[in-house]
Structure formats: C-alpha cells, structure tokens
Amino acid sequence: MTTLYTMPGTCSLACNIAVAWLDAPVEIHNLAYGDHQKDEYLAINPKGQVPALKFDDGNVLTELAAIMAWLGAEHGGEGYARDKKLGYREAEALAYMTSEIHAAYGPHFAAKRFAESESAQEEVKQATYRTLGDHYQRLEDNLSSTDGEFYLGKRSFADAFLYVLTRWIDQTPLAIDDYPNLKAHRARMERDDDVRKALKRQDMEAVG
Numbered sequence: 001m002t003t004l005y006t007m008p009g010t011c012s013l014a015c016n017i018a019v020a021w022l023d024a025p026v027e028i029h030n031l032a033y034g035d036h037q038k039d040e041y042l043a044i045n046p047k048g049q050v051p052a053l054k055f056d057d058g059n060v061l062t063e064l065a066a067i068m069a070w071l072g073a074e075h076g077g078e079g080y081a082r083d084k085k086l087g088y089r090e091a092e093a094l095a096y097m098t099s100e101i102h103a104a105y106g107p108h109f110a111a112k113r114f115a116e117s118e119s120a121q122e123e124v125k126q127a128t129y130r131t132l133g134d135h136y137q138r139l140e141d142n143l144s145s146t147d148g149e150f151y152l153g154k155r156s157f158a159d160a161f162l163y164v165l166t167r168w169i170d171q172t173p174l175a176i177d178d179y180p181n182l183k184a185h186r187a188r189m190e191r192d193d194d195v196r197k198a199l200k201r202q203d204m205e206a207v208g
C-alpha cells in the first residue's frame, strides 16, 4: 500500500489530514523523532524530511505541495477535478505556506544554521518573528475576506496546512489571540473528526 511518512509535530500532519478527509488508501507511518536522520529513512528520502510518500513500486514523492497535488488528483474524485478555480487557488495557498511561511520558520527551528554567536542567533530569531507576524496577519486578512470558515471559502488542503501553522504559532512569541479568525479556524479544525483521527495517528493532541 502507498505509505505516507510523518513525524509528530511536523508539517506532514497536513498531508495526514488530507488522507483522512479523502479516506484515501494510504498507510501512515509515523516516525519517531530522530528516525528521519537514520539510514533506513534516508534511503527513502535522502533529504531527511517528512512528509514523503512511498508508492508500491518503490517510487517516492516528496514536498508537501506535490503530495497534496497527487492526493487530490488520485483520490479527490470528480469534484476535485471539476473545481479548477479552487484547485489553482489551493496550489497558490500551499506554495505560499510552504515556500514562504514554513521556510521563514527556519531560524526559529534551527537558529544555529543562520548565525554563530548566541546574540546573533537571538537577533535572527527576532527578525524571524517579525516576518512571521506579517505572514500571520496576511493569513488572518485572507481568511476574513472569505466567510471565515475556510481559507479559500470552501474546504481545501490549504485548511490542513493552515491548521499546522496555527499550532506552530504557540512556539513563538506571537499570540494566536491576536488573530481571532485564525484562532476560530484552529478550534473549528479540532472539532473535525478526521482532524482528530489524523492527530492521533501522529501521536499528537488538540491544542484547544
């Protein structure tokens, strides 16, 4: 069976949620933290990152946005194929969330890669939080420009990644309370049975 590799706390939760929403025949293999750097997993994804999707024939697809595109095309049914506008807006949102916002988290997760001294690392981190603050404000504004329930007006995989981002904010000095639409979105996602199922499969809990 096709296998999705995940790890607790990571962005791979978004793909796990998408699998649950589609009820796709994809097995979830939740790595323990650290196993992503072991030879066995590096043979699957030499980048040492999750998510990765391994097909029965041994082929591997990496990069969250690409995995979401495959899930939609393969298991999204006719509705997914017909709603072209939602499809390209979803691709736009996922590209923004992965290449801009997730990437901007780099110095937060691994400050040592960006500066040597502790004071320089702290400076880089503070700049990172300012950038992230701008991103969260943009997400908040975009969400409030729809009816507020879903990021693109209708449920899409962008909501799955948005949920990951609204969880990560708690690790930063930024406060979810400053983004009321994002806070409500996070709470709504946690009332979704499929989201709870995905969290459980990844050894994670709702944040409330």
Ligand SMILES: N[C@@H](CCC(=O)N[C@@H](CS)C(=O)NCC(=O)O)C(=O)O
Pocket: 009, 010, 011, 012, 036, 048, 049, 050, 051, 062, 063, 064, 065, 098
């Ligand atoms: N560009 C990749 C980024 C994936 C990524 O950074 N995954 C993180 C978890 S959120 C990871 O595996 N980190 C482990 C590491 O880099 O050591 C994507 O969008 O899939």
